[in-house]
Amino acid sequence: MAEKKGFRAKAQKFGSYLSGMIMPNIGAFIAWGIITALFIPDGWFPNEQLAALNDPMITYLLPLLIGFTGGRMVHDLRGGVVGATATMGVIVGADIPMFLGAMIMGPLAGYIMKKIDQKFQDKVKSGFEMLYNNFSAGILAAILAVIAVLGIGPLVEGLNNALAAGVDAIIAAGLLPLANIIIEPAKILFLNNAINHGILGPIGIEQATETGKSILFLLEANPGPGLGILLAFAIFGTGMSKSSASGAAIIQFFGGIHEIYFPYVLMKPTLILAAIAGGVSGVFTFSLFDVGTVATVSPGSIFALFALTPQGNYLGMALGVIVAAVVSFVIAAFILKTSKTDADDLAEATGQMEEMKGKESSVSANLTQDAEEETFEQANEEVEEKSAEEVDKVIFACDAGMGSSAMGSSLLKNKFKKADIDTYVTNTAINEIPDDADIVVTHKDLTDRAKAKLPTAEHISVENFLNSPKYDELVERLKK
Known part of the structure; x- marks a missing residue:
């Protein structure tokens, strides 16, 4: 039983990580989809000039965005830049859209850059910081891009082709509906991100580039x-x-x-x-x-x-x-x-x-509107509560920065508006909490991660994002 729980936790974490790379870039995917639906020869308004956007977006823009996001999740902007450059290697090294390659190279490049910085950054002589920062990132990015072109790109393309061939065989045999025997229980267990973004999405996009659509997205x-x-x-x-x-x-x-x-x-x-x-x-x-x-x-x-x-x-x-x-x-x-x-x-x-x-x-x-919220300690013991004059930005943070944090942010914005409090409120992924945030609101299980990301902010833990008395307490405090 413990092994099953451990596997499920790892799968959920993996799915969350994949989601963290894909979800911030969904707007770009939708933009590509709209352009495809409207302007390709079979679209609503065929236009050869505008349809020319299709291939560069699917080949370069979307994988590079994923690679940058994956690298940034691991090692901030330096990881993102190296991740995007390394992703360019798998793009050049393959003849298909490199979404799986981007999901591999982005985080890998960010991780290697992080380890190099941990080893050498503190040893750099004063005055040579910019030289180290630029050349270490540039040299690593160049090395990884070359490795990706020669080795990782063809390897990922082979893997992708094998998966695509398997899916095509299932579709040809008329067995695709049976995939939901796995997918529906996986959704209930919160493993849908690993399946959707890790397998179905990349193969579906490859099919969409060839036929203009894919049933895998459904x-x-x-x-x-x-x-x-x-x-x-x-x-x-x-x-x-x-x-x-x-x-x-x-x-x-x-x-x-x-x-x-x-x-x-x-x-x-x-x-x-x-x-x-x-x-x-x-x-x-x-x-x-x-x-x-x-x-x-x-x-x-x-x-x-x-x-x-x-x-x-x-x-x-x-x-x-x-x-x-x-x-x-x-x-x-x-x-x-x-x-x-x-x-x-x-x-x-x-x-x-x-x-x-x-x-x-x-x-x-x-x-569970009638359920009482459990009592637990304020997550931040070393940072005192900030006064109204000190609070300019409130950040809601969750894993992907899209779902629960967006709803919590919207709720607090409305409360601030009714109380005539002029304080900026927004939501973001926990790995992208801005350095100038004054208050960070997270679920209690994520607060330690948020504190590690920005220890100088005041951190507020909530039991849920939609029904917490902490919001009213914050409103009362900032009104004063």
Whole structure:
């Protein structure tokens, strides 16, 4: 049992790291997808000049962004610069888009640069710091770029081709829908990032460059299975699960935050059958109508789904979502009608989810509004509370800087606005906390990492990002 938990924790950490490289660059992926959908010969508004953006973006821009982000996560800007340069090596050393190569070379280059700096930076004579900084990074980047061209690029291309061949064989055999037997349980266990960004995304992008779309982008992003389960709870659930399900369905379907339905499945584990059946039936429908999207769908919102759907695929896309929702709804309804659900089960399942994830889900406040927040120590003992005059910037930080921290940031902005407090509030990934942050708000399990990143700031730990009394305390303090 301990070994299984250890493997799951490592897989979650790996998925979180992949997400940290991909999520900050999703805007660039969407930009590429929109340009592809609009201006390629089969697009809505074919334009040869504008379509010329397609290949350079997919070949150079996107891998370089990933490589830079991966290097920066490990060793700040120096790691990012070396990571991007090393990534250029795998781009030149292969004939396919090098997303897997970028995910390898970016962090690897940042790590090596970090180790070199730890060994030599303190030994540099005064006045030679700039010389060391520039030449150490330049020499390492050049060496890694050459190694990448000659060795790593061809190796990763071979690996990518093998994975792509395997996926093509599964698609040709008509077995792709069965992939959801693995994907749906993986989502519930928060392993979806490792699968989505580590395997499906890179292969899907390669397919999209050849055919203009890929069904692989839909395997994890389809909001249908989760919607069906939540609608079943809204009609046949009891207690808190019934009253909260309709609001959760809106957030999941339109906002694209799939994790909001995970506690419902954990509350009644047999509901994983509904999620699997919905996922399988949805992918089968997508395959039947030969639909796909032009780029990674993130977040998995119905709006994002259709925004990245190419011309002529809308009917099949709609049917795939509807079929998945109907199938999961029918099975979930049957399970709920034939079993007893305790009103308190949802809070217990939410706690289960938080334990698996390693931190409380950003959506748990919506599900357990009446639960009291646990008491724990303020994370920062050595930095005193800052006065209103000292606070110019408040930062919310989480793993990827996109989900829970974005919602917490939005909530505090509204509280500040109502209290007429003119203080800058934003969200970011924990590895990208700015040096001029005065207050950093994190989940209690991430506070130590945030303190290591910026020990000079005041750190506030919260039990969840959407329902913490610490916000009101901060508002009262800054009002004074």
